[in-house]
Amino acid sequence: MNKIYKIYNLLLEKYGTQGWWPFLGIGYHKGDYKYPKNSDQIFEVALGSILTQNTTFLSVVKSLDNLNDIGCITSKTIKSMEIDKLKECIKPSGYFNQKADYILNFIEFYDSLNGKIPTREELLKVKGIGEETADSILLYGYNQSQFKIDAYTKRLLLELGLIEQKAKYKDMKVLMEDSLKEMITDEEDLRIVYQECHSLIVEHGKQYYSKKPYGIGCFLKSKF
DSSP states (O other): OOHHHHHHHHHHHHHOOOOOSOBTTTBOOTTOOOOOOSHHHHHHHHHHHHHTTTSOHHHHHHHHHHHHHTTOOSHHHHHTSOHHHHHHHTGGGSOHHHHHHHHHHHHHHHHHHTTOOOOHHHHHTSTTOOHHHHHHIIIIISOOOOOOOOHHHHHHHHHTTSSOTTOOHHHHHHHHHHHHHHHOOOHHHHHHHHHHHHHHHHHHHHHHSSSSSTTTTOGGGGGO
16 A cells, blocks of 8 residues: 555545535535536636635635526626626635636636536636646536646655655656555545545644644654
8 A cells, every 4th residue: 555545545434425516505415526517617626626726625616606596606697797796796815806717717717618527628728727726626516537736645644754845746656546556456445535535634624734734743754
């Protein structure tokens, strides 16, 4: 068992399945990996992935609730909104002027897909979609086996001595994906493990890697 797979299993034993992505009106769906079930839920993941840039998911939920409260949570309804109203609704997520622009750019791209699953390369060409956002959209929106790296992942890997400070997004993505692929050969199982592993790191990170000094009390440190 390699170290990344060991981390996954230890976190799973500690916290259990997480049920990401939490959808409006549904929440977390632990053990049910059939989501998203329609195009609106796919778009909701994409919207949330853009909004979560440089902020917490709690702030994203506030923004999504604001949009949902006025019935503007789909690509069609958001596209028809007044721009100032969109900015007001997503204000809790911060950088609302920039993110409103990113959302509208993405909607133009999303509508052009006509239901097709985008490639990672296509997503990265959309203004406002970086590597983490693209992987989030693919992993949780389109159920594609693309591991999402976030700040918690880097902090954890650093504290456990598995990467260097200068490690780039690609380096960490390759480490996580190659390590998990080594242990899991079935593509569907791999996608599920990617989803759970990322969400487990988030849950663990909220407890031990949110504030400096990072990793105080982290039980994983005694395992490596």
